[in-house]
Amino acid sequence: MLTRDYLKYVSDIPTATLQELMEEHGQEVWNYAYFLTKNVDMSDDIAQDVFLRAFLHIASFRGQSTVRTWLFSITRNTAINYRKNAFFRKVTLLEWIHSASSASSAEEQYMSRTFTDTIWQLVLKLPPKYREVLVLDAKYELPLSEIASLLRVSSGTVKSRLHRARSKMKEFMKEVERREG
């Protein structure tokens, strides 16, 4: 992975660097947005907004966290803004009702088929706050303190959520084993 230490000294990202940032972190940012929203269109929008905001606000990056964590922080804030928006709530609620009433939506089925591993289906079944902390720990291997800082909660809360997330995953996996006999 490339290091972007010099970014902390700049107030402007050259377009070439923006492209490099997107190539390096674009998919991670998109994935994180998807873990937060479970919505493909919203993740497309959020990921683009994140890099535009990074581009506009590079001066606020002071190099006290990694570029990836900084981008995650923007992703999280952007996703929260979308979620707080009444329109997003409405759209996702409708999708929820639709998906609940018809087992799983066409989009969900399509997305499931593109997973690298069936474990992701279980991860996405987790409640958002457990899902997020598990992904940051298991997938991105962020240190506990960095997760706490990103989520703006105490390390104890991260540990608690992680514990619960793992327990729930264990339950899900047992359930799968039982079903598959």
Next chain:
Amino acid sequence: MKDNKPEWYARMKRGPFEVTKFDSEMMRKVEERALIDRIKPRKKRFSPWAAAVATAIVLIGVYFLVPKSSLSYPDTQEVGAGKSEMTAEYVREHLKIGMAQEDVKNIFGNAAEGQSVKRDFAQPHQDDPNDMRTWTAVDIWRYDYGVGEGYSVHSDLEKDNGFDMPGIENGNIESQLVIVWKDNKVERAFYKYMSSKGLESTQIGPAIEDFPDTEPPISDEAKHDSEYPSLEVRAIGESTLGKFELRPRKGSAEKIQPLGAPSCLGLDTDLTITGDYELFFKATAGGESLIQNYEALEIIQKENKAIMMQKFDFPKVELYLFIPRYTDCHGLEFYAYGIDKKTGEASAFTFQEGDNAIPYWTTSPMVLPTQLDDQLVVEGGRFAGTDGATRYRFQPDLNKHQMMLEGKEQIP
């Protein structure tokens, strides 16, 4: 934390998707938008006074130098008929938080529809600045762009935050801008329009302006720790046979902080209490035994005081339920403990589900567990989009230290 990562973590290293979702097309769009921004004059942060003086100078200059008809954009004559020229970029560039109504009129014209509503909430209530539906008073202006010939706009403030969603979705209106006012200043705004991708939305608001710090501050935990002292006993279950006491693990203290923001997990003033705990039983006959350990338990309560366990009296056993949180969006986890009436011995009870023994069960936050004859009746949590819930009936089995599932039924 002693952290033994589960072996299934390895399966999460790859993925979740086989294919790249953030593709070159998206990168191109970002670069385009970045380029547009680059050619605009860079924004500088001025003090409010400097900004006000600068704005006044610019406005006076513009007033004398530019023909009046080009002052407002789009020209009010264009609004309401034919294709509009309003764009999300223009809104983002020109509409700023804190603008006065006169400034907005100068830029966006006079053709705004004003709407306001005052709401009475039945229960004690606090406005959530991020959720307009919680506000006791809402005051908006709505601009309609590209309204089709003969179409009259039907907006719904309560349902769609002032937008005419069917109008936009059906193409009767090209776009709408809704500006939310507080104290006659722009508080936030939404701009909605249809594109080839479908309905698009742009928000101008505090959340956009307040760019996240590189190093987000850690929660105010340290600040609040002193305000909310750790208790010696966090939960109590009292019986003639003895007393359950949930205590922070020896040598550790609870971390207590306000929730900070209202949500279905509780009010902003509610307290999140976390810690490692031990549940002891002090027998009336003498002696104390450790019943259960809790790692990183999260409790949410209204006040910093001990929680009383719920008591149920069964023929052979006194049952105590410990519910760490008092409310939730969907369901509350709870733990069960029993005291053998004959011997006075206490133990943790698990819940039977098929061949599994589950350490806790989940109840609806609205309907807490009740006792019906020799059974504990638990109404399960309800989830958005689902029809009804499941009601479970458990019977305590003293020998197995387990709540045996006797039956369950779907309820509306």
